[in-house]
Amino acid sequence: MFWTNFKRIMRAGGVHFWRNGVVSLASVLVMTVTLFVISSLIFMSALLQATLEEIKGKVDVNIYFNTQASEEDIFSIRDSLGALPEVANAEYISREQALEDFRERHKDDFLTLQALEELDDNPLGASLNIRAKETSQYESIARFLESRQALSESGDIIIDKINYYQNKVVIDRLSRVIDGSEKIGLTITVALIIISLVIVFNTIRLTIYISREEISVMKLVGASHMYVRGPFIIEGILYGLISSFLVMVILYPITIWIGDITEQFFGGINVFDYYVENFGEIFLITFGSGVLLGITSSFLAVTRYLKK
């Protein structure tokens, strides 16, 4: 009997969906817009994340060592920095590398290069380039280095300069901007999702309101609650299914169209590539949200008319 009822409910839901074409079309359109907003938020969040990551990547702190600092002392500082949980990586730049980089940077500046040639020894010290996992963590890294200042093997001060303090204002401001952007992004996402859910819920409630007489007749003829509710839930699932399919189709040309623009403007992320690479995930989120939304809205809306 269960399968017979299941089959009948499926058929009734499908037939009701088809025969109420205009109402179904309106519901599908509203849900398509909602799911489009939700899926767009996935792209927006990826773009925001990529942009912020790129900005974060541009922030670093350099420790410049004296020319007398030995490699062992520098490596010891690098290793202890590497052990800090805040540090993403600490790159060693040797004196020779620093000189080569300097020459490369000034290859068109003949005077500077000539002055360099006049010197007997390499005037540049080695340095460590440090990147933190979060921009807000640079301060604690800088403080850690201060406490290590005098700890060379020989007891000499080997750190010449830490450029964190010159850049502190910029880094702090950037930290706040990044934090703020993440919070605003999240707030906008949550607000848009809530608004979309309310719109879909009300649309489905309205479609079921149109059928309230039918529901009372079904009850009178002796249909159980599940038998009345079932077809409406199937319709809700159909709304979600068709809408999520439409959204995935619509996203294809749109992401192709804006892919190049986003690549140039937002940290090198091409939304079309993102769409193709994450197709399964985006589809599952869109499809899952659509179906869940359809089921929940229908269930709640019918319940109102099923009270004994």
Next chain:
Amino acid sequence: MIYFDNIHKIYRNSLIVLEDINFSVERGEFLSIVGHSGAGKTTLLKILLAEERPTKGSVFFDSKNVHQIDGTDMTKIRQRIGTVFQDFRLLPDKTAYENIAFAMEAAGRSDEEISVNVPNVLELVDLNDKMWSFPGELSGGEKQRVAIARAIVVEPDVLIADEPTGNLDPINTYEIVQILKKINDLGSTVILTTHNKGVVDSVEKRVITMERGRIVRDDKEGKYVL
């Protein structure tokens, strides 16, 4: 089988719709409830079907108080009651066949039973040729016959007909009354509300007369007296 015990229905604005209603209906009986519009006939039936709650009193169906049982038990009772209304109350997006089949499906009947019984009952109400028509494509009389077919296809213990001839011409009215009598002859209890004198007089069975929410007469083989 059905017992109305001291039923009162008063709306919020102190409008008394039903007052001190006491009567019982025996199995196999044909009961006509008559009265002018607004006498409380339809409200009485809605209270029996648990579509409305009484302000005071109880209604028992086979010794069960219909306002104190849960939804599942009420569904079972509704499956034993066929209903026909003045405004037909057919499902608009289902064909005549599907409307009738829906009642059987709701009662848990098999597909085989449905495919045999629905055409039979459509033949009984003389609507074979309109099997695949939607309610919007049927005349008033045809809609009412579909509603009756839907009500009787599950062979209900009780058939409730609320002003079933209210929207019909005399010929259709006569046909509907004949069908109701036939159903009663086959063993179902019939409760008919009407303000059509001709219908009541032609049935020649028990008549309860209502006036302003009260029962004023209960005659075993009554006529329309108002």
